[in-house]
Amino acid sequence: MFDIVIIGGGAAGLGVAQAINKRQKGLKIAIVEPAIQHFYQPAWTLVAAGELNIKQTVQPMSKVMPSFVEWIQSAAKIFYPDKNSITLENLDILQYRALIVCPGLCLNWSAIEGLEETLGKNGVTSNYRSDLSPYxxxxxQQLKSGVALFTQPAMPIKCAGAPQKAVYLSCSHWEKNKKLHNIKVQFHNAGTALFGVAYFIPILKQYMDRYRFNLNFSSNLIKVDGTNKIATFAHAHPDGSIVSSEIAFDMLHIVPPQCPHPFIANSPLANAAGWVDIDPYSLQHMRYANVFSLGDAASSPNAKTAAAIRKQAPVVAINILSYLSGLSNKAIYNGYGGCPLTVENGKIVLAEFAYNGVLDPTFKFLAPHIPRRFNWFIKRHLLAIVYWHGLLRGREWLIKTKTIND
Incomplete structure (x- = not known):
């Protein structure tokens, strides 16, 4: 029997555990997490640009797991929220007073025919896997001429700007080395907009024009023939028809379709889309008052980023302690998300926004749409410190959490 069980030992699980302990020590907390390594995933785009070594993005799970929790090295299998219990993959049964569900999401590589057989070879890669970002x-570096394809699947995905970052940083390298004019670059976006917040689209279009890459909307990658280096896309037309086309490539960067984990989607905790069904402001479950969620598994319509988790963790901590203590005060999450858009090597557009696309910049004296070297310095040197020594250690730097009384 635990006071609090946390499903997932990623940024959300570790961050919220620290936020709870910061406010009330002595609670019996368990974290259910099978992985033995913990990755700082936002750095993988920099690894793919030659700015970092992949070893700089990983720590042993034992090093980042808080000493005040019981680490259970298994995974959740079946939720019984009416009984306040969970059955794990190892068949252990956990009882809880309150539950936090934050296991992240599932990268659905198998949704693209032929992809898994060719990942990591034949010029097919993805920054969404730690072992592939160095590739x-x-x-x-190797590409001197030819066709480079970059893809973005349907939303929601983690870090919605990451597919574009791969394009911009690659083009920036080719431009610097005077190879860009020999490379035909195409960006295939399954959606209909370049970015979810319209304010940032004009500056992104300027970089698209600068790099001369071809932008394709409503274009979804459905098949990869790695041996023959051919990618097949399904193009949705306004009249509802779908036409497929085959494109030969020399390099193909893929962002996989993403979905809820099946053990979440098939549980009583899920909404119709398979995400944990929570109030977007309190992050409390819509039907089970002692269940909370944050991070990529949650149904809240914010950008799925580590920056969002930094703001969500204190909200869940305050609200779960309020629930356990029978108090009425509640913390409010405004939907904050952050996306450092690496439009070139050395400059970043720091996109920060809340629900409904409302701008929410940390540095309010700076115009958010301007690419800055200052933002690159933050991304390249400071954000990893904020992650490893801030979020994962319970230090809530530059965070103000709004609270109300019911």
Whole structure:
């Protein structure tokens, strides 16, 4: 029997555990997490640009797991929220007073025919896997001419700007080395907009024009023939028809379709889309008052980023302690998300926004749409410190959490 069980030992699980302990020590907390390594995933785009070594993005899970929790090295299997219990993959049964569900999401590589057989070879790569982001950098360096394809699947995905970052940083390298004019770059976006917040689209279009890459909307990658280096896309037309086309490539950077984990989607905790069904402001479950969620598994319509988790963790901590203590005060999450858009090597557009696309910049004296070297310095040197020594250690730097009384 635990006071609090946390499903997932990623940024959300570790961050919220620290936020709870910061406010009330002595609670019996368990974290259910099978992985033995913990990755700082936002750095993988920099690995793919030759700016970092992949070893700089990983720590042993034992090093980042808080000493005040019981680490259970298994995974959740079946939720019984009416009984306040969970059955794990190892068949252990956990009882709880309150539950936090934050296991992240599922990268659905198998949704693209032929992809899994060719990942990491034949010029096919992805920055969404730690072992492949170094291969991206290898391909970018080797490519002198030919066709480079970059994809973005349907939303929601983690870090919605990451597919574009791969394009911009690759093009920036080719431009610097005077190879860009020999490379035909195409960006295939399954959606209908370049970015979810319209304010930032004009500056992104300027970089698209600068790099001369071809932008394709409503274009979804459905098949990869790695041996023959052919990618097949399904193009949705306004009249509802779908036409497929085959494109030969020399380099193909893929962002996989993403979905809820099946053990979440098939549980009583899920909404119709398979995400944990929570109030977007309190992050409390819509039907089970002692269940909370944050991070990529949650149904809240914010950008799925580590920056969002930094703001969500204190909200869940305050609200779960309020629930356990029978108090009425509640913390409010405004939907904050942050996306450092690496439009070129050395400059970043720091996109920060809340629900409904409302701008929410940390540095309010700076115009958010301007690419800055200052933002690159933050991304390249400071954000990893904020992650490893801030979020994962319970230090809530530059965070103000709004609270109300019911």
């Amino acid at each position: 991206t950098w290898q391909l970018v």
